[in-house]
Amino acid sequence: MLGRTANDLYWLARYVERAENMARLIEVGYRIVLLPRDGEGAHEEWRSTLASAGCAQGFFDKHETLSTRDVINYLLFDCTNPSSVKSCLAAARRNGRAQRTSLTRDMWESLNAAWIEFSAIKPESVTAGELPRILDWVRSRSALYRGAMLNTILRNDTFFFMQLGTFLERADNTSRILDVKYYVLLPHVEMVGSGIDAVQWAAILRSVSAHRSYRWVYKENYKPWRIAEYLILNQAMPRSLRSCYEQIGVTLDDLAEYYGGQHACHGTATGTRQRLAKGDIDNIFQSGLHEFIEDFISRNNRLGNEVADAYHFNG
């Protein structure tokens, strides 16, 4: 496989995953904004949504004030925002088109149809009532694409590079949500015990589609440290850091076997994977949740660069 192909496939998967995560973040932000409370709070919520999406800088370069309409437009439709749903779907499709021969017909058609349908939506015609439908649609399109991939693609390097893209992006997304919201998960916050905190905890869980599964796993009300543990260390939760790294580890092992050799990325991934497998939430809180997350984000970024180097993504 060409290095450029591997690069395109890896980013194709990242963009599809990012579009889905973005839809989820917008949905959660919008729910909170709809709650009746002081005007300032709504703005603060969008501020943290923008931060979690990694889009705060870009947004404020363009807009002086926060308004619900501007934020939604920026995150969904703005082509100058490389992480907007529209940019992600366009980039995914562009990569898919460049690597048309690596995709199965089912994968390509779902990707192509997603782009054709989304680009037909006129941003100015989207009403508040339609927003949830559009966000659901984005998630269902991502699910359709992934389903098509899992059902039809050969388990070779094509599949491995796309899996790496998916799970690195997912780990990045979950860790950014934790990074922005870590303070509501710190133990002392629970003491304050305001209604807002419960809303924030639910929002964090919702943003990784885990608000219902939490109850099945812990059989108790939201507790901030449990939420942190769930998102970081739980192996069964498909968007937890641990679960992402289990997938990354398996995939890198597959690649090593397929190509016959390991690289620096294998060492880095194994290190992170072991750290998560042996991790204990009390220790993490003791040595600093924020520091733990910052360190994770930088290790995750390093892994991405090492994968690109090892497999000649840039020639």
Next chain:
Amino acid sequence: MYGSGEGVRPPYHAVAEWLGTQALGDLRQKLADAETMFRRTGITFAVYGSEDTSERLIPFDIIPRIISAAEWRKLAAGIEQRVRALNAFMFDIYHRQEIIRAGKVPEELIVSNSAFVPEMMGVSVPLGIYSHIIGIDIVRTGESDFFVLEDNTRTPSGVSYMLENRETMMHMFPDLFARNRVAPVENYPENLLKTLESVAPTGLKGEPTIALLTPGQFNSAYYEHSFLADQMGVELVEGRDLAVIDGYLQMKTTQGPRRIDVLYRRIDDDFLDPLVFRSDSVLGVPGLFDLYRAGRVTIVNAPGGGIADDKAIYSYIPEIIKFYTGRAPILQNVPTYNCRKADDLKYVLEHLPELVVKEVHGSGGYGMLVGPTASSSEIEAFRAKLTANPSNYIAQPTLALSTSPTMVEAGVAPRHLDLRPFVLVGDEVRMTAGGLTRVAMRAGSLVVNSSQGGGTKDTWVLQD
């Protein structure tokens, strides 16, 4: 569909009968379904210079064009004779130039021709074949009158439409195929692969590695490039994926460089190697041509093949066929006026409203004058260009091209068409029955090029 006599010609009987039983509304629905399928699949095509340069569909017509087995046998024999002669001509031109010595083709027509690549002189190419993939454009003007309109010996495109059109028709009208014995076309990619493998560098041990070189996804024929690479199971590469490493052409893979033995390139000669041809090209590979000359990689089609499909050479093709095969051409040329000749130029200037005038190196229907449909100011503008540089033009009479029933806004109506069969030349000549039928979608129009709004049809060669 109709001959000179009464009624529908025999090859069309079954389809004409079927067409008679179809409601227009149903056919329109089928056409809309086909377009949705094409868009989903992404069979699109970029048109240079149009406002929406991104992606467009080539109009597809759901009524097939039909050729009888006997008609095809004659065409196939003529095509095979022609492609063998064309390759013999290219070999000769780039070696001893016997045909010039024999006085059959004027020397200056070759050496001062921009399609002639002097760097190819004396280069030995595997099996002596230069043009491995050839598209021959054929028109029909009467029941048994077929003419060759032009040869495409460089990088003919359109074969993916031939394959996808059939795929779409079989999906939408399975019953039609049950009622007609239609020769299959889906063996083309396999034949292309066999052809490419057969011209691997001489002395290569083991299976040759093949790659298809594309200018990239913004090229008008990108869909076709990726389609063919996919169907053959070979890498689709761009110039930036390639480099000359350790004396061989290599592609940059996830596991480091890997050697390529046969490069099926879909970029023009000019862009192949910036060290030899256009120095500003970023589509090709620096050093590629030297490797090619040294026999370390095969380039398909060979550089310099344009000398055989040059429109000024075209009028000499009957001579060329006689010279190399010793036989009269089976397929005729359209009578052609070579504006470089004073007598011909005089005639052309006097008869512009009746003639089709084309640029010698033009393609895609750009830069041509169709006399009968041009306005008088268009004709005068063209006259000025022609007088300024006569040797840049040839002219041909407007032919009464055959028509075939086609779905248009008003219903089913006759539209003019041509045929481009695709021929593969390697260790043997391989041909797919039929080819790409292009149809002019506007009433009366004779221009079938997709860049000018022409459409395509599925092409059926019936079996006995």
